[in-house]
Each structure stands twice: as C-alpha cells, then as structure tokens.
Amino acid sequence: AQSVTQLGSHVSVSEGALVLLRCNYSSSVPPYLFWYVQYPNQGLQLLLKYTTGATLVKGINGFEAEFKKSETSFHLTKPSAHMSDAAEYFCAVSHGRDDKIIFGKGTRLHILP
Amino acid sequence: DTGVSQDPRHKITKRGQNVTFRCDPISEHNRLYWYRQTLGQGPEFLTYFQNEAQLEKSRLLSDRFSAERPKGSFSTLEIQRTEQGDSAMYLCASSPSATANTEAFFGQGTRLTVV
Numbered sequence: 001a002q003s004v005t006q007l008g009s010h011v012s013v014s015e016g017a018l019v020l021l022r023c024n025y026s027s028s029v030p031p032y033l034f035w036y037v038q039y040p041n042q043g044l045q046l047l048l049k050y051t052t053g054a055t056l057v058k059g060i061n062g063f064e065a066e067f068k069k070s071e072t073s074f075h076l077t078k079p080s081a082h083m084s085d086a087a088e089y090f091c092a093v094s095h096g097r098d099d100k101i102i103f104g105k106g107t108r109l110h111i112l113p
Numbered sequence: 114d115t116g117v118s119q120d121p122r123h124k125i126t127k128r129g130q131n132v133t134f135r136c137d138p139i140s141e142h143n144r145l146y147w148y149r150q151t152l153g154q155g156p157e158f159l160t161y162f163q164n165e166a167q168l169e170k171s172r173l174l175s176d177r178f179s180a181e182r183p184k185g186s187f188s189t190l191e192i193q194r195t196e197q198g199d200s201a202m203y204l205c206a207s208s209p210s211a212t213a214n215t216e217a218f219f220g221q222g223t224r225l226t227v228v
Contacts, residue, residue, distance in 0.1 A: 009153075032215055044156070044204070044219040051215065090155050094215065100169060101146065101206075101217050103155035 004093050004104035012110040019063075019078040021107050023091030026072065033074040034092040034101065035065055044090065050074065061085070086111045117220035119205050125226045126195055133191045134223045138207030145188050146217055147180055148204040156204055162188060195227045 007022040025031055035047040048059025055067040061084075065076045074091060091104040118137040126132050138145050143164050148156035159178065160170040164185035177195075182188040192199055202224050206217035 006155075034216055036219075043221045044206075046216045046218075049216050100158055100161050102158055103148075106153075106155045 004091050004102060006089075006091050006104040006107050008107055009105065010108045010110065012112055013081045014112045015083055016080050019076070019081045019085065019109065021076040021089050021091075021109065023065075023074045023076065023104060024072050025074060025091070025093045027093055027095060029095050032094045033065075033067060034094075035059065035063070035074075035076050036090045036092060036103075038088045038090065038106075040087070047076070047089075081109075081111050083111050083113070085109060117205055117207055117218055119203075119220040119223050121223055122221060123224045123226075125228060128197060128227055129194055131191065131193045132195060132225065133189050134203055134205075134225075136188045136190070136205030136207075136220060138186070138188070138205070139209075139218055142207035142209050142218070143185070144208045144217075145182055146204075146206040146208075147188070147190050148206065150202045150204055150222070151200075159190075159203075192225075195225075197227045200225055200227045 003026050005024045013019055033050040036044040037047050038044050047063050048057045050057045050067045058064045063078045065074050067074050088106045088108050090106045092101050094101045120135045146161040147159040149159055150156045158171055159174055160180050161168055162182040165182050177193045180190045202222045204222045206219045208217045
C-alpha cells in the first residue's frame with residue numbers, strides 16, 4: 001500500500017528565505033504525487049502535481065517540487081518565502097490515476113518577519 | 114461551475130444520533146472521495162466512488178459509517194449512533210479520473226461536533 005511521510009510537523013523560515021518542505025513516499029508502482037495547501041479556515045487547494053514526464057514540476061505562488069525516484073522523494077521548495085505562504089501543506093500520493101489519493105499528516109509553515 | 118459543494122457546513126449533534134452529509138461534486142467528475150480531517154492531521158481516506166460504484170472503503174472505518182452515490186452524481190455520508198470521537202471535519206472531493214487531470218478538487222467540508 002502506498003503511504004506518505006512528511007518530515008517535520010512544523011517548519012519556520014524567515015521572510016525571504018528558502019522554503020523546503022520534505023515528503024517521502026512509498027509506492028510499488030510509479031506514483032502520482034501532489035502537494036496541497038490549506039490556509040486557515042479554508043479548503044484544500046492544489047499547489048502542483050507530478051504524473052509523468054518532467055520531474056521538476058512548477059506550481060502556483062512560486063512553488064516547485066522535484067520527483068526523485070531514487071530517493072522516493074517529492075520535496076516542495078520556494079526560493080523566497082512570503083508572509084502569505086503561512087499555511088498547512090500536505091503531500092499526497094496515488095498509484096496512478098485509477099487509485100485513491102492518500103495524504104500525509106501535513107507540515108505547518110510559519111513565516112518569521 | 115461553482116466547485117464541490119457540501120451541506121451542511123456545520124452540524125452539532127448529540128451522541129447517539131444519526132447524521133447525514135451531502136456532497137455535490139463538480140459537474141461531470143466521475144470520481145468522488147470522502148475524507149475525514151481532525152485538528153493538526155492530514156485528510157484521512159474514508160471511501161471513494163467511480164460513478165455510482167463504491168470502489169473502496171477504509172478498513173479503519175466503523176460499520177456505523179455508510180456512503181452512497183446512487184445516480185453517480187451527488188453523494189451522502191451517513192454516520193449512525195454518533196460518538197464523540199466522530200467529531201471532525203468531513204471533506205468531499207471530486208476528480209475527472211478519465212483524463213490526465215487526476216487531482217482531487219475539495220469542498221469546504223462539513224464540521225461535525227458530537228456533544
């Protein structure tokens with residue numbers, strides 16, 4: 001069965017600093033991978049996804065993630081943090097388009113002024 | 114299209130009562146998911162449908178929980194004999210699984226409080 005591990009339930013970075021949120025997955029078949037963001041009192045919104053093709057995926061709000069099969073990772077990065085990036089971020093995986101989507105426990109990103 | 118719609122947004126019920134939630138997916142999305150989310154946790158998979166067929170139900174899910182999608186459009190999630198541990202946000206999502214756009218689009222959720 002597939003699963004997702006997000007390292008660090010809370011991450012704090014200074015405004016303007018690099019954001020790095022870690023995600024490792026387990027899957028017996030080529031995975032589809034997703035990052036979602038949840039702002040306070042709002043629903044989940046897709047940031048980006050990897051299905052096939054280019055391993056570096058760009059998403060909304062300047063975020064990107066790289067699929068590394070050898071490391072079974074899909075870490076989320078942003079070169080320069082903004083105060084508005086403060087939110088909860090969830091990594092998710094599915095076994096291709098026919099399988100259910102399983103979420104990690106989430107990482108809360110705090111931005112320090 | 115207004116997105117995934119869930120009703121009600123909030124529900125307070127007494128322990129032991131039955132509750133039912135409704136989800137209207139994005140039009141023509143043939144896949145529909147139910148998740149449960151508690152404070153500080155990620156969405157926990159409950160069940161999902163492909164059109165009217167229920168493909169899988171979480172083994173962790175009590176028999177008190179049942180979901181239907183009778184016509185392959187809207188879905189209902191019923192919880193019988195509610196317990197305080199059922200208090201959570203119940204999320205519905207839909208996706209057009211027949212295409213490459215496989216991501217799930219989420220509704221705002223139904224917050225259940227069992228007192």
